[in-house]
Amino acid sequence: MEETETGESIRRLDYEAKITGRAQxxxxxxxxxxxxxxxxRSPHPHARIRSLDTSKALSIRGVLAVLTRDDIxxxxxxxxxxxxxxxxxxxxxxxxxxxxxxxxxxxxALEPEAAxxxxxxxxxxxxxxxxxxxxSEAMAKGAPLLHESVRMPPHGFADLAELKPVExxxxxxxxxxxxxxxEKGFAESDYIFEDTFTLPTTQHCSLEPHGCIASVERxxxxxxxxxxxxxxxxxxxxxxxxxxxxxxxxIVVPYLGGGYGGKVYPKLEPLTVALARKARRPVRxxxxxxxxxYTITKHAAVIRMKTGVKxxxxxxxxxxxxxxxxxxxxxxxxxVAKKSGYTAAGPYKIPNVKIDSMSIYTNRPPAGAFxxxxxxxxxxxxxxxxxxxxxxxxMDPLEIRLKNGYEEGSEFVTGExxxxxxxxxxxxxxxxxxxxxxKRAAQPNGPVRRGKGIACMIKATITPSISCAVVKLNxxxxxxxxxxxxxxxQGSDTVLAQIVAREMGISAENIQVLGVDTxxxxxxxxxxxxxxxxxxxxxxQLAAQDLLNQLKQIVVQDYGVPPDQVKFSNGRVxxxxxxxxxxxxxxxxxxxxxxxxxxxxxxxxxVTHERGVKTTSSFWFLGAGAAEVEVDCETGKLRLVKYVTAxxxxxxxxxxxxxxxxxxxxxxxxGQALFEEIVFDNGQIVNPNFVDYVLPSLGDMxxxxxxxxxxxxxxxxxxxxxxxxxxxxxxxxxxxxxxxxDAVGVRxxxxxxxxxxxxxxxxxxxxxx
Amino acid sequence: MKKQIHVRVNGLETELxxxxxxxxxxxxxxxxxxxxxxLGCDIxxxxxxxxxxxxxxxxxxxxxxVDADGGDVLTIEGLAGQGSLHPLQEAFMEFGALQCGYCTxxxxxxxxxMLEENPRPGEAEIRSYLAGNFCRCGCYQEIVQAIxxxxxx
Ligand code: FES
Ligand code: FES
Numbered sequence: 059m060e061e062t063e064t065g066e067s068i069r070r071l072d073y074e075a076k077i078t079g080r081a082q083x084x085x086x087x088x089x090x091x092x093x094x095x096x097x098x099r100s101p102h103p104h105a106r107i108r109s110l111d112t113s114k115a116l117s118i119r120g121v122l123a124v125l126t127r128d129d130i131x132x133x134x135x136x137x138x139x140x141x142x143x144x145x146x147x148x149x150x151x152x153x154x155x156x157x158x159x160x161x162x163x164x165x166x167a168l169e170p171e172a173a174x175x176x177x178x179x180x181x182x183x184x185x186x187x188x189x190x191x192x193x194s195e196a197m198a199k200g201a202p203l204l205h206e207s208v209r210m211p212p213h214g215f216a217d218l219a220e221l222k223p224v225e226x227x228x229x230x231x232x233x234x235x236x237x238x239x240x241e242k243g244f245a246e247s248d249y250i251f252e253d254t255f256t257l258p259t260t261q262h263c264s265l266e267p268h269g270c271i272a273s274v275e276r277x278x279x280x281x282x283x284x285x286x287x288x289x290x291x292x293x294x295x296x297x298x299x300x301x302x303x304x305x306x307x308x309i310v311v312p313y314l315g316g317g318y319g320g321k322v323y324p325k326l327e328p329l330t331v332a333l334a335r336k337a338r339r340p341v342r343x344x345x346x347x348x349x350x351x352y353t354i355t356k357h358a359a360v361i362r363m364k365t366g367v368k369x370x371x372x373x374x375x376x377x378x379x380x381x382x383x384x385x386x387x388x389x390x391x392x393x394v395a396k397k398s399g400y401t402a403a404g405p406y407k408i409p410n411v412k413i414d415s416m417s418i419y420t421n422r423p424p425a426g427a428f429x430x431x432x433x434x435x436x437x438x439x440x441x442x443x444x445x446x447x448x449x450x451x452x453m454d455p456l457e458i459r460l461k462n463g464y465e466e467g468s469e470f471v472t473g474e475x476x477x478x479x480x481x482x483x484x485x486x487x488x489x490x491x492x493x494x495x496x497k498r499a500a501q502p503n504g505p506v507r508r509g510k511g512i513a514c515m516i517k518a519t520i521t522p523s524i525s526c527a528v529v530k531l532n533x534x535x536x537x538x539x540x541x542x543x544x545x546x547x548q549g550s551d552t553v554l555a556q557i558v559a560r561e562m563g564i565s566a567e568n569i570q571v572l573g574v575d576t577x578x579x580x581x582x583x584x585x586x587x588x589x590x591x592x593x594x595x596x597x598x599q600l601a602a603q604d605l606l607n608q609l610k611q612i613v614v615q616d617y618g619v620p621p622d623q624v625k626f627s628n629g630r631v632x633x634x635x636x637x638x639x640x641x642x643x644x645x646x647x648x649x650x651x652x653x654x655x656x657x658x659x660x661x662x663x664x665v666t667h668e669r670g671v672k673t674t675s676s677f678w679f680l681g682a683g684a685a686e687v688e689v690d691c692e693t694g695k696l697r698l699v700k701y702v703t704a705x706x707x708x709x710x711x712x713x714x715x716x717x718x719x720x721x722x723x724x725x726x727x728x729g730q731a732l733f734e735e736i737v738f739d740n741g742q743i744v745n746p747n748f749v750d751y752v753l754p755s756l757g758d759m760x761x762x763x764x765x766x767x768x769x770x771x772x773x774x775x776x777x778x779x780x781x782x783x784x785x786x787x788x789x790x791x792x793x794x795x796x797x798x799x800d801a802v803g804v805r806x807x808x809x810x811x812x813x814x815x816x817x818x819x820x821x822x823x824x825x826x827x
Numbered sequence: 828m829k830k831q832i833h834v835r836v837n838g839l840e841t842e843l844x845x846x847x848x849x850x851x852x853x854x855x856x857x858x859x860x861x862x863x864x865x866l867g868c869d870i871x872x873x874x875x876x877x878x879x880x881x882x883x884x885x886x887x888x889x890x891x892x893v894d895a896d897g898g899d900v901l902t903i904e905g906l907a908g909q910g911s912l913h914p915l916q917e918a919f920m921e922f923g924a925l926q927c928g929y930c931t932x933x934x935x936x937x938x939x940x941m942l943e944e945n946p947r948p949g950e951a952e953i954r955s956y957l958a959g960n961f962c963r964c965g966c967y968q969e970i971v972q973a974i975x976x977x978x979x980x
Binding site (some may be wrong): 070074075076079080081154204264313314347548549711714716722725747748754755756 | 959
């Protein structure tokens with residue numbers, strides 16, 4: 059077991075259950091009286107529903123209920139419209155369908171087969187409408203509109219309050235950010251570079267598909283078991299839809315088989331609850347793999363970058379236009395576009411910046427959160443262009459980054475001051491590990507060329523936000539942690555236990571982390587945005603400190619000791635000549651073996667105003683990646699030789715857990731860089747399965763992926779820790795593209811980087827010779 | 828029409844009534860409540876549903892239960908001995924070869940089958956034998972390390 063100053067790679071708390079097959083995931087659960095639900099989905103990208111006939115479906119044996127628009131529109135107890143940012147989604151389609159796969163009806167039946175059979179008997183008369191199938195069609199003059207008007211939620215997210223759909227267009231939101239004067243900056247520049255970069259729609263592909271079990275009790279209470287990353291947001295949304303107070307909605311979350319952003323915000327829950335309500339018994343729906351592809355995706359993007367530089371490589375002005383395909387519903391797209399926009403100019407000190415970042419409605423499945431949250435899109439553009447610039451100026455890509463990169467105290471695009479910034483250290487460490495200095499080493503003979511590339515990033519976390527925690531000290535001096543943080547593989551249960559263990563001086567083995575249940579756990583905004591270690595970690599730390607204070611009070615009262623004489627160390631309390639453990643103190647207080655102390659902690663990050671400037675993020679993600687590749691000039695075939703990722707983790711609470719997150723994110727980044735792509739044909743997904751949508755496997759891995767933990771502590775994080783879940787993914791694609799350029803001199807601007815793209819680019823380059 | 832089949836599951840002789848269209852995975856998960864094997868892709872590519880049938884790894888999502896009649900099935904639940912875990916389970920924990928755990932039973936059972944065929948695989952053999960199992964959390968390096976540790980014993 060390896061130790062760093064504060065960190066220790068203890069065995070994860072969730073391992074024993076997972077390694078023996080006993081860990082429960084949603085699809086493993088059954089509740090008494092449960093029946094099975096299936097969803098009928100639209101075959102058209104855009105169509106009006108003229109009529110629906112469910113009579114034949116209802117006559118199938120074992121069918122308990124069929125849910126259509128009639129049930130949700132006519133029912134006074136239901137508001138059919140919902141959505142985390144705008145209420146533009148309905149439980150099932152009401153007037154029209156807006157993408158292939160849009161839910162139109164649902165069936166509950168005793169057996170899944172009966173439900174399936176019933177789906178095929180529902181008759182729907184569609185009137186097809188012209189569709190907009192990508193961002194440029196959606197932006198064209200006179201384009202058909204997806205939403206004629208959009209309803210606003212009663213209490214929207216504080217950070218998105220200023221964003222509204224642009225009326226009469228398919229622009230869902232338009233985020234603007236300006237610093238200085240780009241036109242003046244371009245005029246002062248020696249060179250101007252203009253490039254366009256694109257990324258396709260992709261999918262999270264958590265091995266566990268989305269699932270939900272819903273039950274509506276006789277008194278109207280709604281109980282939901284769901285594969286969700288943010289149960290409290292889902293609770294609020296369900297309370298609004300079904301017009302009850304949040305206390306009447308209970309969300310329970312088992313272990314998740316991966317999330318990666320694909321399981322935030324309501325997905326299946328509204329429909330499953332509506333179906334359970336109608337069927338009058340609990341309903342379980344587990345999506346097929348194909349349905350997952352139609353449920354949520356990662357935003358495709360078109361990004362235009364215009365950058366002005368001085369001869370010496372100083373960045374003077376940068377203008378970024380980020381167009382994100384948000385699909386048929388806003389979902390959390392507006393925030394993705396905002397986050398993408400904030401850092402679209404990259405982690406660089408640039409005096410003049412103009413950013414326009416838009417989420418745009420199209421007739422495709424909704425796009426939402428994906429590990430990296432819009433920043434893996436914008437970083438593909440800014441990091442690729444940095445190397446375009448470096449090459450034109452004959453500068454070293456490492457040097458141009460170090461020259462312009464943010465450092466402690468730099469001013470961000472918004473005007474706020476940046477702090478706790480391990481950016482340059484990450485860049486330098488990946489460069490050293492990949493052997494940057496030796497990069498001009500002799501090429502192997504033959505058609506295969508080697509090259510190295512580097513890329514870096516900055517990203518904000520969701521701010522403002524709230525995390526509350528309760529820690530219970532039991533009579534045997536063990537502790538129980540109650541939080542809303544979802545263990546989805548990232549290791550949060552273990553990290554939270556380690557923080558409490560360290561704070562209280564007890565062993566993590568004596569700490570239990572309860573699964574998420576909104577009836578029991580205090581509020582937490584979300585398990586996403588790499589925020590849990592920083593926010594919930596701090597909340598449990600405060601809760602543990604609260605417990606220590608209570609113990610101190612007890613000692614003062616029960617043993618008559620002055621407060622300043624009471625000291626804690628290693629799970630014991632010392633005063634005068636006495637050393638007691640927690641158990642003895644509790645025993646004395648309660649007079650018997652029994653009793654509980656409850657500590658609580660709250661973290662509420664704010665948007666503070668510094669010189670009239672709002673802070674964007676309670677802390678920043680910084681990281682860098684470096685790739686070494688081999689490219690076969692005759693075929694375009696690419697081989698990853700080595701990949702290095704460095705992330706500023708603040709302080710590693712569990713170093714092995716940190717490395718797992720870095721490597722895992724980097725591997726997903728490799729898939730996104732090299733082959734992942736959803737292919738559409740008239741709004742239909744051509745490859746909604748794991749044969750045609752290729753995921754990275756062991757066969758695709760480079761011989762070595764090296765994670766490097768950089769520790770620049772953050773004052774407000776628990777023991778200095780920051781969040782890290784997304785960081786390592788973001789530099790991967792541009793680092794690889796930059797390495798390809800280094801190897802063979804061709805610039806790939808459109809992901810994924812398939813061999814044929816490299817081959818065609820090489821052919822193109824040969825023609826120009 | 829249900830059909831009666833007889834299988835040995837984790838060492839226990841078991842009689843089952845199954846529909847002819849039911850997969851081995853459905854029967855093991857739904858009828859026997861052994862939910863350690865997971866449904867990931869349903870088309871025999873991800874490996875999350877891997878079980879050992881007569882010692883060989885199979886994608887249980889794509890094997891009909893009736894075809895397993897008379898067979899010997901090992902699931903992750905049957906891997907640990909009384910009071911002690913299998914060395915692969917120990918090594919997976921030690922090296923951190925899992926995060927969400929959804930792929931884990933498939934990887935461990937596949938690795939077990941590989942080690943039975945070839946007790947001393949090299950790294951390249953491990954990588955190619957397990958190339959048919961996906962881990963979206965990206966624990967590949969740790970998985971290889973864990974298996975190497977067990978293979979080295
Ligand atoms: S679920 Fe059987 S191989 Fe994927
Ligand atoms: S541990 Fe999550 S898929 Fe492998």
